Amino acid sequence: MRPDILNPLFAETETLEGVGPKLRKPLDKLGLRRVRDVAYHLPERFVSRRPVGNLDEAGEGEQIVVALTPTEHRAPRSGRGPYRVLAQDNIGNVCALTYFGRASYTAKKQLPVGEKRWVAGRLDRYGDMLQIVHPDHVVEESGDTLARLCEPVYALSEGLTQPRVAGLVEQSLSRLPVLPEWIEPGQFAREKWPDWSDALKLAHKGEHPAARDRLAYDELLANSLALMLVRADNRRRKGQPLQGDGSLRAKLELPYHLTGAQERSVREIEGDLAQEAPMLRLLQGDVGAGKTVVALEAMLIACEAGKQAALLAPTEILARQHFETLRSMARPSGVEVAILTGRDKGRVRESILMGLLDGSIDILVGTHAIFQDSVTYRDLALVVIDEQHRFGVAQRLQLAAKGRRTPHTLAMTATPIPRTLTLAQYGEMDVSRLDEMPPGRQPIDTRVVSQDRLAEVVDGVGRHIAGGQQAYWVCPMVRELETEDIAAAEARYASLKERFEDEVVLVHGQLRPELKDAAMERFASGAAKLLVATTVIEVGVDVPAATLMVIEQAERFGLAQLHQLRGRVGRGSEKSTCLLLRGEALSETGRERLALMRETQDGFRLAEEDLRLRGGGELLGTRQSGDTPFRVASLEQIGRLLPLAHDDARLLVERDGGLTGPRGEAARILLYLFERDWGVQMLRGG
Ligand code: ADP
Numbered sequence: 134m135r136p137d138i139l140n141p142l143f144a145e146t147e148t149l150e151g152v153g154p155k156l157r158k159p160l161d162k163l164g165l166r167r168v169r170d171v172a173y174h175l176p177e178r179f180v181s182r183r184p185v186g187n188l189d190e191a192g193e194g195e196q197i198v199v200a201l202t203p204t205e206h207r208a209p210r211s212g213r214g215p216y217r218v219l220a221q222d223n224i225g226n227v228c229a230l231t232y233f234g235r236a237s238y239t240a241k242k243q244l245p246v247g248e249k250r251w252v253a254g255r256l257d258r259y260g261d262m263l264q265i266v267h268p269d270h271v272v273e274e275s276g277d278t279l280a281r282l283c284e285p286v287y288a289l290s291e292g293l294t295q296p297r298v299a300g301l302v303e304q305s306l307s308r309l310p311v312l313p314e315w316i317e318p319g320q321f322a323r324e325k326w327p328d329w330s331d332a333l334k335l336a337h338k339g340e341h342p343a344a345r346d347r348l349a350y351d352e353l354l355a356n357s358l359a360l361m362l363v364r365a366d367n368r369r370r371k372g373q374p375l376q377g378d379g380s381l382r383a384k385l386e387l388p389y390h391l392t393g394a395q396e397r398s399v400r401e402i403e404g405d406l407a408q409e410a411p412m413l414r415l416l417q418g419d420v421g422a423g424k425t426v427v428a429l430e431a432m433l434i435a436c437e438a439g440k441q442a443a444l445l446a447p448t449e450i451l452a453r454q455h456f457e458t459l460r461s462m463a464r465p466s467g468v469e470v471a472i473l474t475g476r477d478k479g480r481v482r483e484s485i486l487m488g489l490l491d492g493s494i495d496i497l498v499g500t501h502a503i504f505q506d507s508v509t510y511r512d513l514a515l516v517v518i519d520e521q522h523r524f525g526v527a528q529r530l531q532l533a534a535k536g537r538r539t540p541h542t543l544a545m546t547a548t549p550i551p552r553t554l555t556l557a558q559y560g561e562m563d564v565s566r567l568d569e570m571p572p573g574r575q576p577i578d579t580r581v582v583s584q585d586r587l588a589e590v591v592d593g594v595g596r597h598i599a600g601g602q603q604a605y606w607v608c609p610m611v612r613e614l615e616t617e618d619i620a621a622a623e624a625r626y627a628s629l630k631e632r633f634e635d636e637v638v639l640v641h642g643q644l645r646p647e648l649k650d651a652a653m654e655r656f657a658s659g660a661a662k663l664l665v666a667t668t669v670i671e672v673g674v675d676v677p678a679a680t681l682m683v684i685e686q687a688e689r690f691g692l693a694q695l696h697q698l699r700g701r702v703g704r705g706s707e708k709s710t711c712l713l714l715r716g717e718a719l720s721e722t723g724r725e726r727l728a729l730m731r732e733t734q735d736g737f738r739l740a741e742e743d744l745r746l747r748g749g750g751e752l753l754g755t756r757q758s759g760d761t762p763f764r765v766a767s768l769e770q771i772g773r774l775l776p777l778a779h780d781d782a783r784l785l786v787e788r789d790g791g792l793t794g795p796r797g798e799a800a801r802i803l804l805y806l807f808e809r810d811w812g813v814q815m816l817r818g819g
């Protein structure tokens with residue numbers, strides 16, 4: 134149960150004045166559902182402006198305050214263009230004040246022709262005209278006050294404005310409760326950090342590194358602490374030691390030898406499984422490193438010990454593919470492999486449930502359906518989770534509750550994360566790394582091609598297919614909305630279909646499952662030669678005969694994602710090619726990213742560079758999208774503060790494992806504040 138003291142923070146945003154159903158959507162889009170989220174919606178940056186006498190004194194791109202006198206209002210000619218107010222400074226320079234959409238109403242009111250106004254905003258150029266788009270302020274009196282303002286700039290979504298968000302933030306900050314200090318007193322004094330509520334307030338006011346650090350530290354501490362509690366809890370649990378006699382593994386007829394890294398990982402897993410404490414191990418290995426066979430060996434150990442194993446995949450497609458692979462690999466061993474997904478109903482499902490219960494099924498592969506309440510195992514001893522990063526810690530814990538005794542867990546991930554982040558994400562697990570690729574892989578020939586040359590690229594795909602090979606075509610990512618991604622994919626599919634007819638298939642996230650499977654099957658069997666897709670193929674799909682990959686608007690993808698995508702090719706012995714199509718407007722970072730893709734295929738190196746590219750340019754800790762479990766801490770802060778937080782959390786758990794002392798109580802509040810309360814649940818599990 135969440136401590137009452139936090140209730141005001143966890144009230145919905147609708148309890149804030151001025152928030153009704155209309156604002157709900159834009160707020161949701163920013164992830165601002167509760168008062169807490171708004172209070173933690175920290176500014177992306179701050180602006181301070183320079184007052185200038187006239188526009189000659191100002192540089193392009195500069196934030197300025199200047200006196201301007203409107204001379205003319207220009208409504209858009211067609212319905213859609215911007216509304217422009219032309220205005221002059223005191224030496225006759227003309228500047229356009231440009232407004233889009235409904236903002237033009239404000240312009241009409243605030244900028245009467247012939248009357249001098251102080252205008253604050255960013256000076257830009259449009260063609261050969263100076264302009265300020267959506268001035269931040271327009272006032273009648275002197276601009277001094279404007280110039281002195283240091284204002285926060287918040288991330289917005291359609292329907293929100295800076296002042297609106299600032300107002301909501303202010304309301305949220307006025308509701309902050311007084312919370313006990315959870316940071317270790319020595320540390321707190323040494324760093325000269327403000328206390329929690331002051332830190333939040335300061336962080337909205339200006340650039341206060343100490344405040345930002347403290348808030349980031351809180352988040353890191355909460356995370357470390359929760360993971361530490363999971364780990365401590367796991368050590369106390371009783372699992373079942375599994376001794377395999379090697380009899381089933383000996384029967385496998387693999388067409389290759391395991392790499393050194395694979396052998397080492399299997400040995401590490403074998404060692405864990407023999408212990409009574411349940412295994413909690415992460416198998417980290419780049420795309421194509423050969424994790425599946427390691428998982429199979431682990432599952433066979435469980436079978437040799439007379440128990441069952443289950444493999445959880447994040448998507449239906451991947452579950453089916455794993456099932457096929459594992460079944461055919463395991464065939465010589467005589468082990469029974471079955472699949473269960475949300476789509477299996479009626480009699481099929483019944484018979485699988487029976488088989489699990491009576492133990493005739495040894496290995497079950499599936500989506501989260503394999504852990505529903507109605508699914509009962511005779512003796513589940515090992516859970517393998519593929520693409521671990523798709524699941525949260527909370528989900529993983531749920532799975533662990535399935536066995537009679539706590540099953541061993543092997544999590545697998547192909548996301549090469551930088552070392553600094555491994556601790557943050559998987560701090561509670563032991564790690565095996567597959568840092569060696571199976572032999573005989575040819576490097577993928579990666580090229581960057583301008584989107585202008587689309588027609589040539591399509592011709593190239595045509596030749597490739599005519600030569601009997603297969604290809605992937607990944608459609609542009611339209612950041613925000615999945616539906617727009619799908620629209621783009623469908624449009625591309627339609628145009629490619631004109632040329633390639635039945636040889637092309639389409640797969641995206643909202644396709645009916647039967648259609649999706651049918652398309653995947655046609656591609657995997659070689660009946661279809663070209664697979665057009667949104668990023669759903671990112672995870673795990675394995676078609677060795679596909680040797681060409683085209684990625685549209687590649688600059689929009691992160692390095693890690695491009696790396697994952699590219700990993701779909703280069704799986705067979707044929708030479709593979711990856712074409713990265715780039716749009717016209719390429720940022721410096723975008724350019725560097727694509728160059729790196731061309732230069733290296735080492736996932737861990739790309740992950741480190743990704744971190745550098747995104748970490749470097751950030752002044753303040755803006756929110757990281759999905760790649761780290763953190764919303765407050767920036768990559769730079771993670772690197773600097775996480776080791777401290779980690780040690781602090783360990784000391785706390787060692788001294789006060791039940792979190793019952795005064796600092797322990799404060800730490801519980803912290804866990805709830807950052808919604809790491811699954812950590813608290815561990816305390817009860819005991
Ligand atoms: P991932 O780590 O991405 O899950 P997979 O398990 O799908 O990789 O393996 C990729 C490919 O490499 C598969 O086709 C698999 O048969 C092959 N493979 C795995 N291990 C070896 C090995 N030791 N030698 C040669 N090929 C291997």
Ligand code: MG
Pocket residue numbers: 424425673
């Ligand atoms: Mg895999």
